[in-house]
Structures are given as structure tokens and as C-alpha cells.
Amino acid sequence: MRVIHFADLHIGVDTFGRPMSDRGWSSRMQDFLDAFDELVAFAIENTADAVVFAGDAYKAREPTQTHQREFARRVRQLSEAGIATFLLVGNHDLPNAEGRAHALEIFRTLDVPNVYVGDNAWFAQNGFVPQVMQTRSGPLQVAFIPWPQVSRLVANDPEAASASIDQLHRIVEGKLADLIAKQAAALDPALPAVLTCHISLNEAIVRNRPGSEQFMTVGTAPTLLKSQLQEACFDYIALGHHHNNVDLGLQTPCWYSGSLQAVDFGEEGQPKGFMVFDIDPAMPRGERVYGAGLPRLVNVQARRFVTVEVAPRDADPTAEVCRAIENAEVANSIVRVHINLSPEQQSLFRLPEARRLLDSAHYVAALRVILPNDPRPSLPAGQAPSADPVQALDLFFRNKAYEDARRERLLAAARDLVAVTGEPGA
Numbered sequence: 245m246r247v248i249h250f251a252d253l254h255i256g257v258d259t260f261g262r263p264m265s266d267r268g269w270s271s272r273m274q275d276f277l278d279a280f281d282e283l284v285a286f287a288i289e290n291t292a293d294a295v296v297f298a299g300d301a302y303k304a305r306e307p308t309q310t311h312q313r314e315f316a317r318r319v320r321q322l323s324e325a326g327i328a329t330f331l332l333v334g335n336h337d338l339p340n341a342e343g344r345a346h347a348l349e350i351f352r353t354l355d356v357p358n359v360y361v362g363d364n365a366w367f368a369q370n371g372f373v374p375q376v377m378q379t380r381s382g383p384l385q386v387a388f389i390p391w392p393q394v395s396r397l398v399a400n401d402p403e404a405a406s407a408s409i410d411q412l413h414r415i416v417e418g419k420l421a422d423l424i425a426k427q428a429a430a431l432d433p434a435l436p437a438v439l440t441c442h443i444s445l446n447e448a449i450v451r452n453r454p455g456s457e458q459f460m461t462v463g464t465a466p467t468l469l470k471s472q473l474q475e476a477c478f479d480y481i482a483l484g485h486h487h488n489n490v491d492l493g494l495q496t497p498c499w500y501s502g503s504l505q506a507v508d509f510g511e512e513g514q515p516k517g518f519m520v521f522d523i524d525p526a527m528p529r530g531e532r533v534y535g536a537g538l539p540r541l542v543n544v545q546a547r548r549f550v551t552v553e554v555a556p557r558d559a560d561p562t563a564e565v566c567r568a569i570e571n572a573e574v575a576n577s578i579v580r581v582h583i584n585l586s587p588e589q590q591s592l593f594r595l596p597e598a599r600r601l602l603d604s605a606h607y608v609a610a611l612r613v614i615l616p617n618d619p620r621p622s623l624p625a626g627q628a629p630s631a632d633p634v635q636a637l638d639l640f641f642r643n644k645a646y647e648d649a650r651r652e653r654l655l656a657a658a659r660d661l662v663a664v665t666g667e668p669g670a
Contacts, residue, residue, distance in 0.1 A: 245381035245436065245525060248287050249539075250518035251298035251484025252503035253280060254336065256311045259508065260578045260607040268310055271606070272547070277314055279504035279544040283518050284318050286542060288325045290520075293379040295327055298484025298501065299334025299391060299442030302347055306340060312347070319351065323358045328377040332362040333390040334442040334484055335465075362388035362440065372426035374437065382525050385437035387427035387478070391485075392416055392443065392466050409660045413466045421472040428477035436523045436532050440482040443468055447492065470494060479523055479532045480539065488514050489541055496530070497521065497539050509549050509580065509609070516546035547606065548577040555584040560592040569601045580610035587615060634658050 253276060261272030287295055301307075301315050322329045337347040345353075352361045360375050374387035394416055404415055424439065431437050446467035470492055473481055481498035488511065489502035501519045506512065521539035523532045533539065552572045556564035565583055572579070579602060585593060590613060602608050637658050641651040 245293045245379060245384065245523040246290060246520065247384070247438070247480070247523060248283065248292050248295045248518055248520050249298065249440075249480070249482040249499065249501050250283060250295070250504060251442070251482075251501045252300045252334070252487055253297075253315070254300055254303045254503065254505075254507060255280075255315055256303035256307055257505075257507055260609055262607065273311075275547045276505050277318075279516070279546065280315075280318050282544045283504070283542075284321050286518075286520075287322060287327055291380075292327050292520075293381045294377055294384050295322055295329045296386065296438060296440050296482045297329065297331050298440045298482050299332045300336040300484060301331070301334070302336055305336060305338055305347070306344075307347055312350070316350075319356070319359060323356055326358065326380060328358050328360070328379045328384065330360045330362060330375070330377060330386050330388075330440065332388055332440050332442055332484065333364075335391040338391060338393065360386070362386070363390050364393070367423075372423060373430040374427045376435075383435050384523075385431055385435050387424065387431070387437065387439045389420055389423060389439075389441035389443055392420055394466065416466040417468060417472075420466065420468060424472060424474050428474040431477055433529055436525050437478050437529075438480045438482055439473065439478045440484070441468070441473075442484045444485055445470060445483070445492065470498070473498065476530070479529065480521060482519070487511050489517070497533055499539060501541075504544055505546050506549050509551060509578075512549040512551060515541060515543055517541045517543040550574055550577045550579045552579065552581040553584075554582070556589060559589065561585055561589045562592070562594045562597055565593070565598050566601055569598060574602060575604040576606050578607045578609055579605045580608070580612075582610070582612050582614055584614045590615065634662060 255276055256273060257276060258270040258272050261270030264271055264274060302311055304311070319329060319331070331348045331351060333346050333348055339346055346363060348361050349363070351359045360377055362375065366375065374385045377384045377386055394412065401415060404412055407415060420443070444465060444467040446469055473494070475481060475494050475496040475498060478496055481494070481496060483498065483500045486500045487503040487507060488500065490500040492498040499519050502514065502516060503511070504516055504518065506514065506516060518541070519539050520542055521533050522535045524534050525532065527534070550572050552568050552574070554565050554568040558564055561583070569581065581598070581602070583593070583598075593613070599611060602611065634655065638651070638655055641654065646654075
């Protein structure tokens with residue numbers, strides 16, 4: 245049984261894109277669709293039995309009809325090829341208001357063949373049991389945790405009424421761990437089983453990595469510990485929400501597949517693709533995933549993000565800046581260039597020569613000359629701008645050299661505000 249695991253598709257991302265004259269979306273959205281096409285082609289050509297999508301189909305919580313159509317076209321290809329496909333609800337798939345349908349619900353409503361939807365409605369109708377996908381190689385059990393909706397999980401809990409944000413998250417985390425345990429207890433040990441979650445894990449191996457979802461790890465949403473995943477009950481654990489490809493290092497294979505395309509410079513240099521692994525249903529639990537090098541990441545053609553940071557030493561800095569841009573191989577990439585100059589160098593620098601070398605780039609996000617007395621602080625090494633307000637605020641505090649204690653107090657207050665007003669979109 246061959247299984248593919250991917251997540252964080254985020255159809256609708258247009259940042260750093262160009263208009264496309266032959267269709268109604270930007271080149272960046274096309275990048276994400278092309279990557280999805282690669283996955284679908286691989287699944288069909290390699291006779292995959294199942295695809296497990298670990299959440300966040302769209303960028304927007306209420307996607308446009310065009311975005312829904314393009315996602316559905318590719319899901320239909322999997323369906324028509326006889327590939328069982330599990331669609332888990334992520335935070336970007338949830339509606340903006342209670343009572344509205346989530347973005348993946350239409351597949352259940354239309355009863356699309358070979359497509360299964362992982363959401364809270366399943367538990368309401370069937371109890372806390374996993375779904376069983378029927379694949380060409382036999383049944384595959386799928387236990388799941390959709391993105392946790394705090395208000396739903398604590399609606400009837402008297403302790404939640406007077407709880408602080410941190411206490412509320414601990415209550416929710418306990419309920420999520422209990423939900424995994426209940427599904428694990430309902431598994432048939434004779435059948436292969438996977439667990440898929442759209443969630444942050446409160447683990448250093450995840451928290452300390454850069455990426456567009458980095459600051460969703462703690463503070464703004466409930467998290468789980470690796471120990472709460474009930475790993476011994478499953479053959480593979482498929483995670484979504486963090487955009488980097490991460491092996492959690494458990495005895496049972498447990499991976500964040502990462503996103504199919506980088507969303508911003510926070511993911512610069514990260515490999516992009518989807519996970520593939522084989523299951524032997526005849527083997528006992530714990531020994532079913534087999535094959536040299538499996539599970540493995542299958543890379544897709546991802547648009548490169550490139551940062552060129554240069555501090556020329558020559559009096560005339562132009563040649564050094566041009567060499568740095570040429571060495572970065574910026575063709576078809578999304579590029580930002582930071583040039584650190586003295587006032588004397590600035591007067592000699594020939595900006596048009598550097599700008600011409602960026603003509604082959606897909607998009608120039610920044611071409612910035614930074615002077616010693618520039619009042620705008622540069623970002624710390626390895627950091628990138630982000631639309632996440634908590635991350636942006638933390639970078640501001642660090643650049644202003646706030647003491648750690650003061651910075652953490654202010655960030656805690658900011659996280660509380662974000663939790664109350666709603667999570668910002670990535």
C-alpha cells in the first residue's frame with residue numbers, strides 16, 4: 245500500500261506574483277497549482293493507494309469560487325484514478341463565522357467517490373472513532389485531529405469560564421490528547437493505521453526552525469507534546485501546519501511534510517515537496533512501513549526565495565554588488581537585495597547596473613541601500629519579514645534591544661489579544 249502525505253497547499257497566495265494574461269490569477273498561485281499537479285501526477289504514475297492531506301487547502305478561510313474549482317479539479321483526478329484521498333480541515337479551511345460550512349465540506353455534501361473529510365462533523369455523527377478508507381490494497385484506518393476550535397472544545401467545560409489564556413490552552417490540549425487516545429483505542433490492530441493532525445507541537449525541533457508558521461508554535465494556539473500522539477498505535481503520523489519538512493524523530497515515522505511552495509522569505513532555502521511511504525498490511529503494527537529510504541520527501545519544482553546581503557569593501561562598490569547578485573543565481577527567483585554602504589560609497593554606487601542584473605528575477609521584493617545612520621533597523625540574521633503580527637512585534641522588540649523579561653511580558657499580552665480577536669492568516 246503506497247501512501248502520500250502532504251499539507252499546507254494554501255491556494256490563493258498571490259504575494260510576490262505577476263499577473264497572468266491567459267488566466268484569472270497570478271503567477272504565484274500558478275506555482276502552487278503546478279506543485280499540486282506534480283503530486284497528482286506522481287500519485288497516478290506510481291499507483292498510489294491513498295493520499296492524506298493534513299490541512300490548509302486555501303490561503304483564505306472563505307476561498308473564491310476559482311480557488312475552489314482549481315483545488316476540486318485536482319482532487320477529482322485523484323478520485324477518478326481510484327486513489328483514496330483524506331482531506332483534513334486546517335485553520336485556513338475554517339469559516340470566519342460559526343455556523344458556516346468549512347471550505348472542504350462540499351466534498352462530503354457531493355459524496356465525491358474515494359474522498360474522505362476529516363472534521364468535527366464526523367465525530368458528532370459517528371463518535372470518537374477513526375475513519376476507514378477503502379483503498380485498492382485494502383482498508384486504511386485514519387485517526388485525525390482537525391485544527392482545534394477553542395470555543396467548540398470548551399463550550400460545556402465549567403473550568404474554562406474563569407481560565408486564563410494559558411490555562412485555557414492546557415484544557416484544550418488535554419481534550420485533544422483525549423481525542424487521540426479514544427481513536428487509538430477504537431483501532432483494529434489487524435489493519436494499518438495513520439494519525440493525521442493539523443496542529444503545532446510544543447517541541448524544540450519545531451519551535452526553533454524558521455518558517456511562515458513558526459510563531460504559531462506556542463502562545464497563540466493550543467499545542468501538543470510528542471508523547472500525546474499515541475505513536476505506538478499507528479504506523480505513520482502525518483502532520484500539517486508548519487511549512488518546513490520536519491522529522492519528529494519518533495520510533496513510529498512522524499513528519500511535518502511542509503508546504504509545497506514557500507510562502508515568504510521565512511522559508512528561504514527549505515526543501516519543498518510531499519512525503520511518500522509504503523505500508524505492508526500483512527506485517528504487525530510497528531513494522532508495516534518498509535523500504536529503504538522510506539518515508540522520503542519527493543521534491544517539487546518550488547520557486548526559490550533568494551536574499552542577497554552584501555557589504556562591499558571597495559571605494560566604488562558597484563562591481564562587488566554586481567558579483568554578489570550574479571553569484572546568487574537570481575533567475576526566475578523571488579529576490580531581495582540588501583546593500584550595506586558608507587556615505588562615501590553611496591555617492592559612487594551605480595544602482596542601475598545592479599538593477600539590470602535583476603531583470604531575470606521573477607519578482608524583486610526589495611533593492612535596498614542601507615547606510616550606517618539608517619534609522620530603519622535591519623532584521624536580525626536569518627530572520628524575515630512576516631505578516632504575523634506577533635512575529636513582527638518580536639522582531640521590533642529585539643531590534644530595539646528590549647530586555648528579555650520586558651519583551652516576553654509584552655509578547656504575552658500581544659498573544660492574548662490575537663487569541664481573543666482571532667488568528668491572523670498566514
